[in-house]
Amino acid sequence: MFVDGRIFDFWTLIFMTGLMMIFMYLARKGMKVTIRPIPGFDAIEEAVGRAAEMGKPVHFTPGFGGLVAATFAGLEVLRHVTKLAAQYDVRLIVTVSQPETYAVTEQVMRQSYLEAGKPEAFRVEDCRFISSDQWAYASGVIGVLLREQVASNIMIGQFAAESLILAEAGNTVGAIQIAGTTNAYQIPFFVVACDYVILGEEMFAASAHFAQDELHLGSLRAEDIIKGVSIGLMIVGALLFTFGNEGLVNIMIK
Amino acid sequence: MFLKKTLPTIIAFVCGVTVIIAYFFNIPFFQTTAQEILKWQSVIAIFALGLGAINIIRVHSTNIRRAKGKNAYSIALLITFIVTIVVGVFLGQESEAYKFIFDYINVPTGSAIFSLLAFYIGTAAYRSFRAKNIEATILLITGCLVMLGRVPLGAKILPFSVPATDWIMSVLNVGGQRGLMIAGAIGFIAVSLRIVIGLERTAYGGD
Numbered sequence: 001m002f003v004d005g006r007i008f009d010f011w012t013l014i015f016m017t018g019l020m021m022i023f024m025y026l027a028r029k030g031m032k033v034t035i036r037p038i039p040g041f042d043a044i045e046e047a048v049g050r051a052a053e054m055g056k057p058v059h060f061t062p063g064f065g066g067l068v069a070a071t072f073a074g075l076e077v078l079r080h081v082t083k084l085a086a087q088y089d090v091r092l093i094v095t096v097s098q099p100e101t102y103a104v105t106e107q108v109m110r111q112s113y114l115e116a117g118k119p120e121a122f123r124v125e126d127c128r129f130i131s132s133d134q135w136a137y138a139s140g141v142i143g144v145l146l147r148e149q150v151a152s153n154i155m156i157g158q159f160a161a162e163s164l165i166l167a168e169a170g171n172t173v174g175a176i177q178i179a180g181t182t183n184a185y186q187i188p189f190f191v192v193a194c195d196y197v198i199l200g201e202e203m204f205a206a207s208a209h210f211a212q213d214e215l216h217l218g219s220l221r222a223e224d225i226i227k228g229v230s231i232g233l234m235i236v237g238a239l240l241f242t243f244g245n246e247g248l249v250n251i252m253i254k
Numbered sequence: 255m256f257l258k259k260t261l262p263t264i265i266a267f268v269c270g271v272t273v274i275i276a277y278f279f280n281i282p283f284f285q286t287t288a289q290e291i292l293k294w295q296s297v298i299a300i301f302a303l304g305l306g307a308i309n310i311i312r313v314h315s316t317n318i319r320r321a322k323g324k325n326a327y328s329i330a331l332l333i334t335f336i337v338t339i340v341v342g343v344f345l346g347q348e349s350e351a352y353k354f355i356f357d358y359i360n361v362p363t364g365s366a367i368f369s370l371l372a373f374y375i376g377t378a379a380y381r382s383f384r385a386k387n388i389e390a391t392i393l394l395i396t397g398c399l400v401m402l403g404r405v406p407l408g409a410k411i412l413p414f415s416v417p418a419t420d421w422i423m424s425v426l427n428v429g430g431q432r433g434l435m436i437a438g439a440i441g442f443i444a445v446s447l448r449i450v451i452g453l454e455r456t457a458y459g460g461d
Contacts, residue, residue, distance in 0.1 A: 133360070182438040
């Protein structure tokens with residue numbers, strides 16, 4: 001009945017789902033979960049505040065990816081940025097590369113302005129679909145950064161080879177830059193070119209960080225435990241394999 | 255509320271669970287349904303493309319109106335946008351005209367933007383390779399060593415740089431990247447599960 005080689009994967013997914021459910025339940029029942037400060041998230045208010053002081057817009061992009069987990073994490077940050085922009089009366093320009101992401105992004109912005117009590121502040125032309133072609137998207141974003149002379153550039157989501165081009169364009173206009181992606185090959189580019197970088201899985205803590213609600217915090221605690229179990233498995237597996245025992249490897253490839 | 259939140263959550267849950275079951279189990283019903291769901295994903299994306307096209311027209315026609323017809327970039331974009339659509343729809347994607355637009359306009363401009371990366375790597379490296387603190391100093395030393403180890407001349411200047419580069423790239427670099435990838439994948443699965451059970455509010459456009 002199982003597809004070959006996916007038995008272990010299936011039980012791992014069941015274990016992860018079960019653990020998340022348990023910790024969400026425990027968090028709801030009052031278990032205390034705290035998150036360490038993430039400088040990139042904490043700097044967002046500074047970035048929007050800077051734009052307010054300079055009278056210039058803030059630019060946000062969730063990257064080149066479609067509707068994948070990294071994009072959703074970016075959009076969770078966008079909710080927070082939009083509310084701050086509404087609060088500080090700062091113009092927020094959002095550029096999007098994929099059409100399906102555009103539809104969700106526009107709704108997120110509209111809803112966030114509404115939640116901030118300023119639905120009239122949302123301008124349809126400030127949520128811009130650029131192009132689903134990678135380099136057309138990159139050149140479109142460069143154009144927006146240069147023409148609008150943004151004070152802050154926030155890039156959180158799924159990025160590929162265009163990451164450094166966008167970050168350097170932001171640096172050219174003197175913008176404070178906050179970036180984050182799960183793409184391990186692009187993180188070094190962001191590290192050298194941006195002021196704050198949200199590293200890989202830190203992005204997925206966005207909803208828990210900003211919302212601080214017990215379900216997200218519980219889910220985050222479960223993720224940490226799963227990471228601990230994964231590290232344990234890697235150490236045990238490496239030791240067993242080093243001493244010629246392939247038992248764990250054989251279980252995992254089933 | 256039902257149409258905006260409950261119904262999308264139910265659809266996401268049913269589709270998500272179906273695709274997950276089809277991935278793990280050889281059950282023909284779920285395999286076929288999952289294939290259909292993936293086809294529907296493309297169909298929905300095409301509808302979204304229409305929304306994107308409307309947005310492009312709206313943003314750039316507003317730009318032209320505000321600049322009283324003097325916004326050259328927006329005018330050029332709208333003209334090329336319309337010409338490409340007309341050529342693609344009426345002459346077809348196999349036509350010479352469409353191939354000309356793709357091969358002689360789209361590809362070279364894309365390559366031009368990509369080529370900027372080479373210069374930006376230089377400017378970013380120039381800014382970041384300054385020994386401001388311990389971390390920056392480690393980055394500077396490692397970067398110089400790897401650059402030397404990757405060019406033929408480097409082996410002549412500093413023979414030690416070649417094995418050092420190999421070790422840095424295959425041990426430190428791969429170790430760090432795998433750590434990021436594994437943690438990222440766990441976060442990825444957690445967010446996907448939260449979307450399937452309707453906890454991730456942004457997936458449904460907010461509260």
